[in-house]
Amino acid sequence: MEQQKPVKPEELDVALSHLSRAILPKVLQVQQGIVRATHVFMFKKGLTQLMPLMLSPITDPLNHGVVDASITYAEQLWSLTKSMIFHKQLALLNPDLNSLYIVSPNVRLEFADRADTGRHLFEFTQIDFEFKDKDRFYVMEFMEELVNYVFDRLNKEIPDVLLDLRGELLPQYEKWPVYRTEKLEETLGPDYEHVQSESAPMPFWLLNHRREFYDKEDPKKPGTFLNYDMIWPEGFGEGLSGAERENEYNQIRKRMQEVGTSESTFRHYLQVAQESGLPKSAGGGFGVERMTRFICRLNDVNEVTAFSRKPFFPSLF
Amino acid sequence: MEQQKPVKPEELDVALSHLSRAILPKVLQVQQGIVRATHVFMFKKGLTQLMPLMLSPITDPLNHGVVDASITYAEQLWSLTKSMIFHKQLALLNPDLNSLYIVSPNVRLEFADRADTGRHLFEFTQIDFEFKDKDRFYVMEFMEELVNYVFDRLNKEIPDVLLDLRGELLPQYEKWPVYRTEKLEETLGPDYEHVQSESAPMPFWLLNHRREFYDKEDPKKPGTFLNYDMIWPEGFGEGLSGAERENEYNQIRKRMQEVGTSESTFRHYLQVAQESGLPKSAGGGFGVERMTRFICRLNDVNEVTAFSRKPFFPSLF
Numbered sequence: 001m002e003q004q005k006p007v008k009p010e011e012l013d014v015a016l017s018h019l020s021r022a023i024l025p026k027v028l029q030v031q032q033g034i035v036r037a038t039h040v041f042m043f044k045k046g047l048t049q050l051m052p053l054m055l056s057p058i059t060d061p062l063n064h065g066v067v068d069a070s071i072t073y074a075e076q077l078w079s080l081t082k083s084m085i086f087h088k089q090l091a092l093l094n095p096d097l098n099s100l101y102i103v104s105p106n107v108r109l110e111f112a113d114r115a116d117t118g119r120h121l122f123e124f125t126q127i128d129f130e131f132k133d134k135d136r137f138y139v140m141e142f143m144e145e146l147v148n149y150v151f152d153r154l155n156k157e158i159p160d161v162l163l164d165l166r167g168e169l170l171p172q173y174e175k176w177p178v179y180r181t182e183k184l185e186e187t188l189g190p191d192y193e194h195v196q197s198e199s200a201p202m203p204f205w206l207l208n209h210r211r212e213f214y215d216k217e218d219p220k221k222p223g224t225f226l227n228y229d230m231i232w233p234e235g236f237g238e239g240l241s242g243a244e245r246e247n248e249y250n251q252i253r254k255r256m257q258e259v260g261t262s263e264s265t266f267r268h269y270l271q272v273a274q275e276s277g278l279p280k281s282a283g284g285g286f287g288v289e290r291m292t293r294f295i296c297r298l299n300d301v302n303e304v305t306a307f308s309r310k311p312f313f314p315s316l317f
Numbered sequence: 318m319e320q321q322k323p324v325k326p327e328e329l330d331v332a333l334s335h336l337s338r339a340i341l342p343k344v345l346q347v348q349q350g351i352v353r354a355t356h357v358f359m360f361k362k363g364l365t366q367l368m369p370l371m372l373s374p375i376t377d378p379l380n381h382g383v384v385d386a387s388i389t390y391a392e393q394l395w396s397l398t399k400s401m402i403f404h405k406q407l408a409l410l411n412p413d414l415n416s417l418y419i420v421s422p423n424v425r426l427e428f429a430d431r432a433d434t435g436r437h438l439f440e441f442t443q444i445d446f447e448f449k450d451k452d453r454f455y456v457m458e459f460m461e462e463l464v465n466y467v468f469d470r471l472n473k474e475i476p477d478v479l480l481d482l483r484g485e486l487l488p489q490y491e492k493w494p495v496y497r498t499e500k501l502e503e504t505l506g507p508d509y510e511h512v513q514s515e516s517a518p519m520p521f522w523l524l525n526h527r528r529e530f531y532d533k534e535d536p537k538k539p540g541t542f543l544n545y546d547m548i549w550p551e552g553f554g555e556g557l558s559g560a561e562r563e564n565e566y567n568q569i570r571k572r573m574q575e576v577g578t579s580e581s582t583f584r585h586y587l588q589v590a591q592e593s594g595l596p597k598s599a600g601g602g603f604g605v606e607r608m609t610r611f612i613c614r615l616n617d618v619n620e621v622t623a624f625s626r627k628p629f630f631p632s633l634f
Contacts, residue, residue, distance in 0.1 A: 019408060021411070031366070069388045076632070311391070
């Protein structure tokens with residue numbers, strides 16, 4: 001490891017100040033409360049937990065470029081997990097698994113353009129869930145219920161921490177508003193997501209994003225997609241991505257070709273789709289650090305970390 | 318990813334049969350119950366959760382060789398997490414963090430000699446915890462209480478699953494027996510850990526292992542160590558490793574030299590030990606899949622996985 005670049009003396013001070021911040025233990029208690037409440041909610045709702053995998057021959061191609069992260073082991077090439085999307089789909093092939101979730105670290109080695117957005121870490125934790133034979137309406141309602149459940153538990157378990165960090169207890173929301181990307185863009189211009197997030201009083205859904213091949217194209221309206229993002233209010237931006245999934249072999253291949261995904265990399269996944277059939281499913285995943293940031297009203301998601309993981313900022317530990 | 322080795326047709330069938338096993342959903346419910354109960358126990362006991370990191374400039378050197386796993390990003394070299402030991406120690410520098418835990422995937426790319434032990438996966442989940450200003454007696458008692466708590470919750474929450482997989486409900490243990498490695502070896506020979514595990518009616522502690530530099534040497538008896546492993550009974554073997562930690566600069570350097578750890582790789586860690594001082598602490602970590610295996614009395618720890626992670630066996634997903 002001699003090839004590491006030399007570190008300026010002050011970088012150690014920066015790392016130690018970051019982890020010694022007085023606010024950190026309280027922020028971590030909020031994050032811990034989110035995780036704990038989510039486990040309880042998932043159990044109540046009958047979802048089965050899978051443990052996360054860090055390495056796989058296939059991982060999420062993502063719809064924005066990141067630095068490739070892979071290693072070689074036992075004569076195989078292994079990618080670091082960008083999301084557990086394919087493992088969720090495949091695990092639902094077990095006839096007795098109908099819904100599942102994973103608390104999963106995700107590694108996304110962002111380029112320098114996302115260094116200072118306040119919303120990106122190059123590794124973070126995503127809580128991913130997927131339901132067999134369910135649609136977008138089911139998942140959206142599930143997520144709304146989850147947020148209310150988590151917020152209620154936090155209000156009861158750590159009210160003093162919330163009052164200290166947030167200035168007030170957490171709300172219970174009625175049904176979240178639903179918008180379509182193309183309509184919002186018409187009204188608000190290209191920065192519609194951010195503009196709407198700034199003025200929104202509560203989380204809202206944003207439907208129809210053109211992105212990875214596994215989000216289902218609307219068969220009734222080709223060229224539009226049965227996916228949904230949840231956007232936090234007060235300018236905090238995206239907090240969850242989800243979709244009904246493509247599960248039909250020919251349609252998956254068509255979508256892969258459209259977005260330029262390598263069929264060779266995904267040949268076993270495609271073979272399953274062709275020979276055994278992938279289950280019809282819908283799901284989503286939310287960022288734990290982003291939910292923590294929203295609740296604590298933090299300027300930057302990196303304030304949730306003990307060890308800085310801001311893209312392209314040096315880390316000693 | 319064209320350079321991946323060709324896969325024999327039957328490997329896909331093997332992967333699909335593995336994840337479609339009828340027993341899997343029940344085994345996963347046990348594992349999920351362990352994780353859920355542990356979160357509740359940690360909260361009751363006042364421990365703060367840190368989220369896991371997959372990448373760090375430093376990671377556990379381990380006391381047995383594994384294939385190196387590292388990547389380059391943003392002009393830095395990052396190792397995949399083999400354990401969160403150093404992050405636990407460093408995070409305790411925060412004056413308001415006195416005890417913490419992490420549910421952390423660990424990547425340990427074992428060599429082929431551990432391919433078929435029944436106890437090794439090349440990635441698994443460890444629940445790691447650490448206490449500032451506590452000693453081995455405190456941690457051992459904490460772990461004994463944790464196991465009884467988890468077992469009691471599982472008995473209440475999923476009794477039918479336990480009866481189905483284990484044939485009986487889980488026990489509540491009295492204080493676990495404590496042995497020293499050198500004494501057991503005298504009596505039972507070099508395979509003492511396995512022999513004792515086979516005949517033990519309950520978990521036991523095994524003190525004094527010569528291993529990584531961060532396990533504290535006994536100042537009263539140099540050449541022996543203030544560390545402890547927990548061994549599952551019925552032949553299931555090691556389930557937790559822990560220790561009081563070396564935290565004094567000169568002693569850490571001495572121990573690094575003895576076991577051959579690179580001071581250069583750990584130069585910032587050493588600098589912290591020298592300049593700020595590392596906290597006195599003790600802790601441990603237990604393998605979630607191994608506890609699941611013990612509870613379900615499974616032949617191989619890989620039966621806990623949906624996607625096989627047996628060292629040197631091919632994985633398609």
